[in-house]
Structure formats: C-alpha cells, structure tokens
Amino acid sequence: MAEALSDDDKSDSIDSVVPADKEEATDDDSGEGDIINSAKKIRASDLSYEKVNVFSDGKCAEEEAVNYNNFKWTCCKINDTEQGTKKYYKCNFKRGSNCPAKIYLLFHANNFEVTLFQAIIQHDHITESEQIGIRIELKNVIVKLFQNGYTTPKAILSELDKLKIIQPKASQIASFLATLRKKLYGPAQISLNYIKNWCIGKSIVPTDPDECFVANYYIKDDDDDPLFRLFVTTRNLIKNCLNSNHICADATYKLIWQGYPVLIVGTTDKQCAFHPFGIALCINEKTSDFEFMFKSVQLTVEKLYNISYCPIILVADASGAITNGFINIKKMKAELRRDIEFMQLIKNETIFDAAIKLFQQKWKAKECPLINNFIDYFINEWYMSNKGWFEGFAIGYPSSNNALEATNGTIKSLYTFRERLPVGEFLSVLENDIIHQLSRERNTDDPITSQNVKAFANVPSINLSLWTSTNHWIKEEREKLLYNQQNVKWCDFDIMKNEQLSFWECEFLNESENWTKSTCSCPACLKYYICKHIIGSAARYKLCSIPLEAKNIPLGQKRKRGRVAKAKKALIVQ
Structure with a gap:
C-alpha cells in the first residue's frame, strides 16, 4: 500500500477544522453499484466533506477506500471536474441499508x-430503506406456483x-423466474x-437403484464441428435388458x-407396456448417434451383470421417410386402407x-395417376426399404412403437410441461x-x-x-376343415384376402407352464400375444380353468355382445 502523508505533512495539508467541500451531485445518487461518468449538474447536495488522507498511488487509495474505518463502501458514481476525477462511495453495510455516510476519492488533475x-455526517445502520422488488412472502408463493407448473409471468x-394477492410487475416476475431457474437448474447457456464436467461427476455407478448416472458419453470439442453424446440410466432401468431380446428406439x-x-431406448413386455433402458442426448439424429446409444446399453449391461447383451429385434419408425397422406378419393380411400390393414396382419x-x-x-389396374403415385411410393418405401411393419415379420414382438411414443408424450406433459428447455x-x-x-415406477422394492x-x-x-x-368361443359350433397351404398360388388380391381372413392358424404348446407362449394368426394374438383361441385350447386340455365370473350369464343362453337393452313397456313383446 502506498504511504500516506506523515503527521508533519498532514499538519500542513489537513487543518484541524477543514473547510466544507460541496459534493457535485448527480441524478443517480440513490443508485446502488452503478458507475456513471456524468457531466457537472447545476444543483449540488447539502453534504459537506472533510479531507482525511492523501495517497501517492491511486490503486492503494482505492484499496483503502473500500474498507475505510472498517466499513464496507461501494462505488456509486464517478464525476469529472476541473480539480480532477471524483470517485464517490456509499456505505453499504448490508443489502437494503439506507446509511447516508459517503466518501470520495479525488484523483488530482495536476x-x-x-x-x-x-x-460530515454520522452513520445510520438502523433505518431500513424501502424494500425494492418482490416481497419475500410473495416470492415463496411464486416458487410454489412455479413448482406446480405455472412457469410464465402471465x-x-x-x-x-x-x-387476491397484490401483483408485482410482470418484468419483476420474469426477472425472479430467471434467477429461480438458474438456482434450480443451473445456467441456461452452457459449454x-x-x-x-457434468458427465464426469455423474459417471460413478451409485448404490441407489433409482439414482441417475451417466453410463457413457462422447464429447468432441471442435470449433468447426462440436459434438456431444451422453447416455443416462439407473440400475433399475438397465435391469430390464435381462427380460427381453428386442429393443424399441x-x-x-x-x-x-x-x-x-432426445433418444429413448427400451423394450416392451407381454402386456404391451414400455420399459425404458435409458435416455440419450445428442446433437443429431444420425446412424452414429443411435449406434452410440445401443453400444452404451451393451457396455452398461456387460459392466453391471457381466453378460453380453445382443438383441435380435429392433422396433423403430421409418426415419426420414416421406409421409404422404392417403389419396383424396373418398370411395377408394377406405378400400385402400383396408387392404393395407390386411397386409399388416x-x-x-x-x-x-x-x-x-x-x-x-x-x-395399378385402376389407371389413376394419383393412385399410381401412391402405389409407387408405398412399394419403394414400405416394401423395398422398410419391410418389417407387418405382424408376421417377428411373431411375438411388437410391430409398432406406440408404447414408446406414449412415454414421450408423458415426458413432455409431466416433466417439461411442453416447454423447450435449455440444455x-x-x-x-x-x-x-x-x-x-421412470426408475422408481419400476422399483418393486420401494414400499x-x-x-x-x-x-x-x-x-x-x-x-x-x-x-x-x-367361454363363448368354446361353446360355439363350427365346421372342421382340412386346409393344405402347400403350393398355393393366388391370382387375385381380394380372393387371397378373403381366404386368409376366413380362418386362424394356432400353434399350441401343450405345456402347463408355457401354454401362454403359444401363437395364433388372429389379429388379437398378433398384437397382444394372447387370444381366446389359445385360452380356449388351454381350457380344453385342462391347462387352465375359466373363472366363474366369466360364466355368470342367464341360464339357457349366452350373454350377447354390446349394451344390454332396457326393458320395454308392458304388453310389448321383447
């Protein structure tokens, strides 16, 4: 610190009674922490100042000023005068204080x-200034509203x-919400x-089965082509890999x-419910990004369970496909849709x-340009490029990603409130x-x-x-047919369609524990893995028994389908 003047020097420069020096005030005296270079103003304040010390170095003078007399001083403005530059400080012993004490440094021009x-004024650390901004009680109310999904000022x-609460300004709420988001979720703009660093901090596998950890990550810090990929999961979620050999992505x-x-990978069970393995966050949606996600699943399973996870079926949409609508021909549209639905089964x-x-x-025989364009698109996209959309492509596995898509909707509605968040x-x-x-919902050990x-x-x-x-199907009487499918050749689509929809082929496993793994070609079994034909066959072989509730029907007749008709008026035969 630069040396202050000696006592002898002080006696020459600092009188016992120092003449008052008028402060050249500005309009921003009340501003806290604002440093403003302003010209001289016409008016002047009534504060008088006395000279207390002289320094030979500006840096040391500023260090002394911020802690003068063991008080905390904050620079509030800067003025340029004929004598030199004046740098004013105000006492700021705590936030919201209204202490009138001030000091200033004069940087001499010559x-x-x-x-x-x-x-020349005493400190006042008792009087509180009027509170600026939102009251603390109101802030607590806003925090609760924010946690309940009210995330905008409006x-x-x-x-x-x-x-019935007095409202602050919308700009004040917006500023408070920005501070609250930064406090809860970290900065919006990240590198x-x-x-x-976030991935490194979360890479340790925790003992808590529902605690999130980063299973794998890849970061390419390149100015021309920056890239990052990360995959997060929990012990409880990745455990679902042991129950299935097909994945949905x-x-x-x-x-x-x-x-x-946001890439999601998981599987579905025999009740068509989706069970995620984890979630990946990438910059792009390319083949390499999905490859990273699948590789992360394999590495995590191998690390935690010491087994090699090799799924055989992948269920995914036709990414990048042209989504053409059906042709706008009313009479043909329904028939065309029914034909496609038949092929899906x-x-x-x-x-x-x-x-x-x-x-x-x-x-093609219709000779309609619109139909021909659609048929060409359908053959190229859904037969030549993406063939696995019909149920028989992989019996016992889902043919659509409906369960995963439903999970995507749940994430948007419950966790992000359909807002797009910063990374x-x-x-x-x-x-x-x-x-x-997602992990807690699947934790069977959580009471x-x-x-x-x-x-x-x-x-x-x-x-x-x-x-x-x-129970109804078992009691029905039907003809027994012997059908030979070998060397069958069809020459008309409608004939083939009617023939295939006229019977269902059931491959039944006559085993007490595995009969539910039987297969049937009916739409119900193809989509839900079980049907009345499999259950009826199991009942006939005494592998299961139909509960009494299903047989609770009026004597002498079967319960009819649909809503039961209400009783009509008297004398009307019903």
Whole structure:
C-alpha cells in the first residue's frame, strides 16, 4: 500500500477544522453499484466533506477506500471536474441499508496524488430503506406456483389474481423466474466443458437403484464441428435388458430449446407396456448417434451383470421417410386402407411377398395417376426399404412403437410441461425428475410406490372380458376343415384376402407352464400375444380353468355382445 502523508505533512495539508467541500451531485445518487461518468449538474447536495488522507498511488487509495474505518463502501458514481476525477462511495453495510455516510476519492488533475474526503455526517445502520422488488412472502408463493407448473409471468399473474394477492410487475416476475431457474437448474447457456464436467461427476455407478448416472458419453470439442453424446440410466432401468431380446428406439423433439433430439431406448413386455433402458442426448439424429446409444446399453449391461447383451429385434419408425397422406378419393380411400390393414396382419413373409405383388396389380389396374403415385411410393418405401411393419415379420414382438411414443408424450406433459428447455436446465430435469421417476415406477422394492409399480410382465394378462369371450368361443359350433397351404398360388388380391381372413392358424404348446407362449394368426394374438383361441385350447386340455365370473350369464343362453337393452313397456313383446 502506498504511504500516506506523515503527521508533519498532514499538519500542513489537513487543518484541524477543514473547510466544507460541496459534493457535485448527480441524478443517480440513490443508485446502488452503478458507475456513471456524468457531466457537472447545476444543483449540488447539502453534504459537506472533510479531507482525511492523501495517497501517492491511486490503486492503494482505492484499496483503502473500500474498507475505510472498517466499513464496507461501494462505488456509486464517478464525476469529472476541473480539480480532477471524483470517485464517490456509499456505505453499504448490508443489502437494503439506507446509511447516508459517503466518501470520495479525488484523483488530482495536476499531479499523481489521490485525496480521500469523508462526508460530515454520522452513520445510520438502523433505518431500513424501502424494500425494492418482490416481497419475500410473495416470492415463496411464486416458487410454489412455479413448482406446480405455472412457469410464465402471465400464468403466475393469473393465479395471484385468483388468490387476491397484490401483483408485482410482470418484468419483476420474469426477472425472479430467471434467477429461480438458474438456482434450480443451473445456467441456461452452457459449454461443452460444462457438459463434460457434468458427465464426469455423474459417471460413478451409485448404490441407489433409482439414482441417475451417466453410463457413457462422447464429447468432441471442435470449433468447426462440436459434438456431444451422453447416455443416462439407473440400475433399475438397465435391469430390464435381462427380460427381453428386442429393443424399441425412437427420437423425440420439442424437449430442448436448442432443438437437440432426445433418444429413448427400451423394450416392451407381454402386456404391451414400455420399459425404458435409458435416455440419450445428442446433437443429431444420425446412424452414429443411435449406434452410440445401443453400444452404451451393451457396455452398461456387460459392466453391471457381466453378460453380453445382443438383441435380435429392433422396433423403430421409418426415419426420414416421406409421409404422404392417403389419396383424396373418398370411395377408394377406405378400400385402400383396408387392404393395407390386411397386409399388416399377414402371418409370414412368404404370404406377405405374394400379397404385395397382388396389391400392386390390383391398384395399378385402376389407371389413376394419383393412385399410381401412391402405389409407387408405398412399394419403394414400405416394401423395398422398410419391410418389417407387418405382424408376421417377428411373431411375438411388437410391430409398432406406440408404447414408446406414449412415454414421450408423458415426458413432455409431466416433466417439461411442453416447454423447450435449455440444455443445462434439461440435464437437471433429466437427472432429478425424468430418469429418477421412470426408475422408481419400476422399483418393486420401494414400499411407497409398490402399490402402483410397473413390473415387467413376462406373460400376457387375461382380463374378464377375454375370459368371457373365450367361454363363448368354446361353446360355439363350427365346421372342421382340412386346409393344405402347400403350393398355393393366388391370382387375385381380394380372393387371397378373403381366404386368409376366413380362418386362424394356432400353434399350441401343450405345456402347463408355457401354454401362454403359444401363437395364433388372429389379429388379437398378433398384437397382444394372447387370444381366446389359445385360452380356449388351454381350457380344453385342462391347462387352465375359466373363472366363474366369466360364466355368470342367464341360464339357457349366452350373454350377447354390446349394451344390454332396457326393458320395454308392458304388453310389448321383447
């Protein structure tokens, strides 16, 4: 610190009674922490100052000023005068204080000395200034509203009006929400280094089965082509890999403000319920990104369970396909749709190939340009490029990603409230809300969620309606036919369609524990893995018994389908 003047020097320069020096005031005296270079103002304040010290170095003078007399001083303005530059400080012993004490440093224009002046006024640390901003009680109310999904100033103002609470300015709420988001979720704008440090901090596999961790990540810090990929999961979620040998994958958007896709991978059980393995966050939705996600699943399973996970079926949409609508011809549209729905239910690939050729011949014969364009698109996209959309392509596995798409909708509605979040905020929501809750919902050992746990179902469920229809089917009389499918050749699509829909082929396993793994070519079994034909066959072989509730029908007749008709008036035969 520069030396102050000696006592002898002080006696020459600092009188026992210092003449008052008028402060050249500005309009921003009350501003806290604002440094403003302003010209001289006409008016002057009534504060008088006395000279207290002289320094030979400006840096040391500023160090002394901020802690003068063991008080905390904050620079509030700077003025340029004829004598030199004046730098004013105000006492700021705590936030919201209204202490009138002030000091200023005069940087002389004609030399390098700096003089410290102090206002002739006592400190006042008792009087509180009027509170600026939102009251603490109101802030607590806004925090609760934010946690309940009211995340915009307009929505919060509407709720405050319902609660009969005096509303602050919308700009104040917006500023408070920005601070609250940063406090809860971290900064909105983050760098690749931030993501890397976040991944490193979350890479340790925790003992808690529902705690999120980063199973794998890849970061390329390149100015021309920056890239990052990360995959998060929990012990409880990755355990679902042991129950299935098929995986479902999809990318969803509108979760992140920057437009990055969120990749979800998982499987479905025998009740068509989706069970996620984890979630990946990438910059793009390319083949390499999905390859990273699948490889991350394999590495995590091998690391935790020391087994090699090699799924055999992948269920995914036709990404990048042209989504043409059906042709706008009313009479043909319904028939064309029914033909495609029939082909979706075909039970094996041989029949499917034959059906595609007959389907093309049938609709090409219409000689309609619109139909021809659609048929060409359909053959190229849904036969040549993406062939696995019919049920018989992989018996016993789902043919659509409906369960995964439903999970995407749940994430958007419950966890992000359909708002696109910055990457930093999304990482916090992903760790603390999405992954944690998805894992807890499937934790059978958690006593809190055990009543509504989504356990992995290895066998399809049979409800009362299915038991009832099975009971009806057993009692029906039908003809027994011997059908030979060998060397069958069809020449017309409609004939083939009627023939295939006239009977169902059931391959029944006559085993007491595995009869639910039997297959049938009917639409119900292809989509839900169980049908009345399999259950009826098991009942005939005494492998299961139909519950009494399904047989609770009036004597002498079967219960009819549909809503029961109400009783008519007297004397009317019903």
